[in-house]
Every structure is written in structure tokens, then in C-alpha cells.
Amino acid sequence: MSTPTAEDVVIPGHAPLAGCLIMPGGTPRAACVIHAATGTPAGFYRAFADWLAGERDVAVLIYDYRDFGRSARGPIRHSRATMSDWGINDQQTARDWLAARLPDIPIWVIGHSLGGMMLPFQMGLAGISRVVTVASGAVHLMDHPWPYRAFAASFWFGVGAAAHRTLGYVPGRLVGLPGDVAIPGGVFTQWRRWCTRAGFHAADPNLPGPDPSALTCPTRMVAVADDALCPPKSVWRLMRAYPQAPKRQLVLRPTDEPIGHHGVFRRRHAALWPELVD
Secondary structure (H helix, E strand, C coil), X not given: CCCCXXXXXXXXCXXXXXXXXXXXXXXXXXEEEEECCCCCCHHHHHHHHHHHHHHHCEXXXXXXXCCCHHHCCCCHHHCCCCHHHHHHHHHHHHHHHHHHHCCCCCEEEEEEHHHHCCHHHCCCHHXXXXXXXXXXXXXXXXXXXCCHHXXXXXXXXXXXXXXXXXXXXXXXXXXXXXXXXXXXXXXXXHHHHHHHCCCHHHHCCCCCCCCCCCCCCCEEEEEEXXXXXCCHHHHHHHXXXXXXXXXXXXXXXXXXXXXXXXXXXXXXXXXXXXXXXX
16 A cells, blocks of 8 residues: 555647646556546545555546536536546546656546546557446436436436536536536537437447457446446447457345446445455
């Protein structure tokens, strides 16, 4: 066990990203970028990042997507950010920055929800040595169990859509996101399109052509048994996007209390963390 240190960083690019680099006490055995779920601040992953650095000697980068959290610039209603900006451009920028900051060290990617879905649309996948996706899946509205399906439908076509029209953005509390966050209108629009149409993001004509064969490193795909937002069947569907990667499936099951979509990374579920990376 080592004592990690943290450094606030700004990742340069078309849209600068605010992040935090957590370093282990000794020489890191790997450098890991954590790609967040939609509408989830980087700080939500801090406890897990500290554990990964302190207990597993891994350098960890956490960061906020453009126009969100600490990366916000100006009023959220003026944001032009889209889901693909977050999942392709920002994720690529963060991974490339980490690889340049810590060269000659194996690069890991841990992606939560949106954070684990967009690798086929990115470049330089041969440089990744390990991928862990957590609650990441090509989920359609009809995949949700009841009564969550009714809640999701009301979000996409009712309160979420109304907030978008009225405010120009969507308050995260409407979908139960952690913290006082806001989702840019362009992110909401593309997110809704993916989740309510057949084919999910692969059918979006605005996305670049994916290269599903480019990722060849070991990939651990983690589902959560009581995750109504992204149930296991949608997680396994995502496996088709990584045909050349050796894949291991893992289902986390609640015992004393629910886990759900975000619970894996909460400190009270720290006993689950070794299952993600060991």
C-alpha cells in the first residue's frame, strides 16, 4: 500500500478538460483513465481512483467532459456539446494526454456506462493494454424492467424533453444522477436517439465508421444484477462491438443493499473493487 498524491490538471484540446491525476507513492505499474458515465462528475470516482493508486499502484486520471462539471465554460444552455463529443473526442483526448504524460507504461481504460461504449469509434486502440467496462451497454428503452421502463419513457418524452425545450439543458436530478449537475441539450438529444431507436449508437449516421476489430487487449465486461438502467442483457450486447478482444463477463450481485447503476463506485461498495481489476 502506498500514499497517493493528487494533481489538478487541464487537458488541452479543442475543448479543454479539467481533471485530476492521482499518482501512487512509488513507480506506477499502469496508467488508467476513467471515462465517466453520462452526467456523472469526475469527483464521483475519486474514492475508487485513490484506492486504485494506493492499493494497486496504478496512476489514475479522472476528468470532466466538455461543458460539464469543472470543465464547464459559460452558461450550460449555450453548450453545443453532444454525446459523441463526450464519448469519442473527449475520451480520446484524455487517453492520449495520459499516454503522453506517462510514456512507456501500460495504459488501462475503465469506462462506466458511456465510458465503456465508444472505443470502437476511437483511434490508437492498439496502445491499450486492458479495458474494464462497468454497466456499459447498448440499452434500448424496451430493455428496462418495469417500473423503470415507465420512468425512462417519461424522461425521454416527458419531463426531460420539456426541460430541454424550456431551459436548453436537462437537470440531472430528473434522471437520478449524482450531484447537482446539468446535461447539455445536445447530449440529451443524441442520448435519447440512441436509447429509443434500433441499433443504438451504431445506427447513428452522425458518428464516424467504427473499427470493431481494432481492440485486441483483454476486456472485462461488468454488469450489475440490479441495474435497471443498463441491465445485464444490454451489457452482453455490447460484446459484439469488441469481436477481437478476449472478453471476460462478470455479474455483481447485491447482498445487504442495492448496487444499481452507480453504486459500484461508491465507497460503501469498496469490497467490490478488487473484482474489477484483479
